[in-house]
Structure formats: structure tokens, C-alpha cells
Amino acid sequence: MTGMAPVAFSLARREFTRFIRQPQRVVGTVAQPLLFWLFLGAGFGGSFRPAGMENVTYLEYFYPGVMLMMMLFASIFSSITIIEDRDAGFLQGVLVAPVSRLAIVLGKVLGATSIAMIQTLIFTIAAPFLGLHLGAGALVLLLMGFLLTGIGFSALGFLLAWGMKSTSAFHAVMMVFLMPLWMLSGALFPIGNVPGWMKMVMLANPVSHALVIIRAPFYGGPERLFTDSSYLVSLAVTLAWAGLCLGLSMARVNKRERGVS
Numbered sequence: 001m002t003g004m005a006p007v008a009f010s011l012a013r014r015e016f017t018r019f020i021r022q023p024q025r026v027v028g029t030v031a032q033p034l035l036f037w038l039f040l041g042a043g044f045g046g047s048f049r050p051a052g053m054e055n056v057t058y059l060e061y062f063y064p065g066v067m068l069m070m071m072l073f074a075s076i077f078s079s080i081t082i083i084e085d086r087d088a089g090f091l092q093g094v095l096v097a098p099v100s101r102l103a104i105v106l107g108k109v110l111g112a113t114s115i116a117m118i119q120t121l122i123f124t125i126a127a128p129f130l131g132l133h134l135g136a137g138a139l140v141l142l143l144m145g146f147l148l149t150g151i152g153f154s155a156l157g158f159l160l161a162w163g164m165k166s167t168s169a170f171h172a173v174m175m176v177f178l179m180p181l182w183m184l185s186g187a188l189f190p191i192g193n194v195p196g197w198m199k200m201v202m203l204a205n206p207v208s209h210a211l212v213i214i215r216a217p218f219y220g221g222p223e224r225l226f227t228d229s230s231y232l233v234s235l236a237v238t239l240a241w242a243g244l245c246l247g248l249s250m251a252r253v254n255k256r257e258r259g260v261s
Contacts, residue, residue, distance in 0.1 A: 004103040011094075011107025012114065015081060019115045030119055037066040040188075050190050060130045064215035065187025070120045071149045071214075072182055072207070076174055078112035079157030083167050101253045105246065108158050113150035120146055127218070138217040141225060145213040148238045152210065155245035162252050181207045206241040209234035
């Protein structure tokens, strides 16, 4: 059987190469969140006055939320190549090859995660203009947050795309499923300013914890965050969620399906 690492790397490189060879996709995935951030930031800026955040503009508050949106949608929608590969016959060829099923999952997930991270890292260029500065330690924590978030989202996208028969069905399910997850993460408004029932839903949402580990490094380094219980809880939840999604994806691939393997 072919080694797992070379197979996973080859599949991940294939995903990334497909992405950079589509310049309109590159531009669109960066420009759309940027415009979203600028328009909503300008529109809600005058009415954003939450308690304890008087010195934070809405552009600054919404900035990590847009990063989360980029990670979420780029990771998930990169998984749509699973459906395209099945239609083209490539996936069937990989499945009958003497390779580890885990390598297939890791290759697709890491490829989608790298695509999402590249896009989001480009967006970090705006941070200094908001007065946000990252030290070396904080930058490492931010990258770790991107990586864990991307793996969780990509594995979730893989899990859902594996059983989809068409790209249109995938788009429909993802928009209905993903938009509420993102909106109820605290990306658009603080969790503390919502009704009690909504607060419980937001706290149970793993995407809310992903936002915490992305936002926190802009306001503190490792020495402070690793003593912050709320950050550590969110880090643990995001790590467990990424592991769970990877495990479920692996179990899904190992299940033989009619017409697939």
C-alpha cells in the first residue's frame, strides 16, 4: 500500500493547484468578504455601542468575524471538488487504488484548509489600519486558530459533500446550514447583548469558539491567553470539534457505497 503522507500531500497539492489556476475564484473569494466587511462596517458603525466596548469600532469588532467567514466558506466550499471528482471518475480511481482511506480524507481536508488560510492571511494586511498589531507569539496563536478552524470546517464539508450527488444540492444545504452557524457565532454582534435563549445557542455553537481563538490573539499574547480560562475552553472545544469531524469523515469514507467503491 502506498504511504499515507505522500498520498495526502499529493491530493492536497492538487486541490491548491486547482485553486490558483482559477484567478477569478481567487479574486472573488477575497473581494466578497472585503466588501461585506466595508459595507456592514460603515452601515452599523454609528449604532455600535455595546457596554464595555466603547472604544471599539464596528469595523474592528467585525474584522475577526469576516476572517471566520472566509475560513468557513473557503474551507467548506473547497470540498465541492469531491462531487466534481466523483462525476469525473477521479474519485473512483483513488478509492480502488492501494492507498489509505485516511490519506484521502487528510489530503482533501489539508488542501481545503491551505486554500482558506491563504485567503484569510491576505486579509490580515488590514489589521494595522485598525490599530491591531500582532506580536510573534500572537501571530503563532492566530495561525493555530486558522489551522484548527480550517480543519474543522474542511472536514465538515468533506463529510457532507461525500454523500451529495450534485453541486447544486451541496450549495443549497451549505447556505441553509452554514449561514446560521456563522451569524450565531458572535461575528455580527456580541454574545452578551442577546436574549438568554439565543445566548445558550451561541455558546453551544462550535463556530462561536472558533471565533474566540481567532479574535483573542489581536488583544493578547500567549502569556495572557494561556491563563485565560475562556480562551482555553474555546481552544479545547475547537480542537475536539476538528477531531470529531475528521473522525466522522474517516468513518464515512470507510463505509462502502453502491457505485462508489
